[in-house]
Amino acid sequence: MNDTGHRAGKPAHPSGFLRLAAFVLAACLSLFLLACSTQASGAAVSAVVPSFPPLPESEGLRIAIASDLHFDPELRPGSAEPYEAAYNQELVDALLRDCRQQGAELLLLTGDLCNAGKAEHHRALIEKLSRAREDGLAIYVLPGNHDLAPVTQTGFAELYADFGYQQAHSRDRASLSYCVLRGDLMILMMDTAGYSIGSIDLPASHRPDFETAFLAGSTLQWVEGLLQEAAERNYHVLAAGHYNLLPEVSRNPERTGYYLKNGDRFASLLRQYKVPLYLSGHQHIRSVYQEEGLTELLTEYLLAYPTAYGVLDLSDKQIVYTPRRIDVDAWAAESGSADPILLHFAQWQQDELYRSSVRTVDDMCVKNPLSSQEKALAAEFFYRTMDSFWQGSLHENREDLLAAPGYPYFLRSSEGYAYGWWLRELIETTSPLLAGFSLSW
DSSP: OOOSOOSTTOOSSOOHHHHHHHHHHHHHHHHHHHHHTSOOSSOOOOOOOOOOOOOOOOSSEEEEEEBOOOBOTTOOOOSSOOOGGGGHHHHHHHHHHHHHHTTOSEEEEESOOBSSOOHHHHHHHHHHHHHHHHTTOEEEEEOOTTSSSSSOHHHHHHHTGGGTTTTOSEEOSSSSOEEEEETTEEEEEEOOOOOOGGGOOSTTOOOSOSSSBOOOHHHHHHHHHHHHHHHHHTOEEEEEESSBOSHHHHOOTTOOSSBBTTHHHHHHHHHHTTOOEEEEOSSSSOEEEEETTEEEEEOOBTTSTTOEEEEEEEOSSEEEEEEEEOOHHHHHHHHTOOOHHHHTHHHHHHHHHHHHHHHHHHHHHTTSOOOHHHHHHHHHHHHHHHHHHHHTOTTTSHHHHHTOTHHHHHHHHTTTSTHHHHHHHHHHHOOGGGGOEEEEO
């Protein structure tokens, strides 16, 4: 596997311009997700729904990874503007069903379990997780920046005792970090969450600021002790946290908000002990970056197109990653749902993606007018590009998209907006690693 450093295909040490581009990519995609979450007026289109390809056969342990559930039982669908986040309870159920259907033995949830950190929300989520656990799916959780206010650290560990903390081989005294063992596999579940001062109730966990996450020095010492143990016992090791670790996955010009402030120290430890993979979330955009023997996989937001999670197949020799789109339609039919959106969720999401592409072009054309035909071609191009990106096939469609008749019209409509140069960069540099990869232990 290439080790030159990838975040959507960017070089290992990009210029300041490309760092800014990475930040604008995150900002633009966040705005696009917001656009996708509102209902458009007008007739629905018949966008083509990609198939649900089967996962490869697993030769060992299959682990599912999901992030940013943002569970909120107070948020429910309305008749006027249906959107994914309002179906958060149903999508969690669909996720758990899909994990079991695909043969996962273990599910790692890398933070932002709940949207508002309320104890009653955590308890409602735990009811769902408990049913999956009773069906044989082991689940280990981490806190994110949304999970710990008003719930405290101690309260979080007590609530999720059955989901990692009670099974821990070792727990850090300065945070909610812990380690679990599954045979000869050690999983480091790192608490990287940003806290408010009112949420701190464990020793040595004071932090000087509230803008960036970090790992305390004592936590790093604890990690090093575990890595030494793993080396002595010949364990394989995976690491997971909510915040991002490698700099080009999400670093923005202000160097705040997304990544671990002292992540270089943690990354150095992982490299020293030959840990191949770090799992994260937080940014809501699937991303893969490699640097100096360490790969970071950022799992996307559950509550937006394409409603996906990741699958790791572990053998003695390698780790194989495959992205997996959840078959919500199958869950809805199996559960007896009468909601037409859930019963045809894949088509509804696909149509929403198309409609949001039309709205984006329409909004830009207020400043940069196009004819009706030109706008339609520009919107079709934008839809195809975004769909390819989320599906992990943009690298395969690169040449066709650059030659598409709607591309020049999209560039004309986006003059004066970030979308133009950003989309060109996205098409030209997106990495095939988003569609899956393998790593050697």
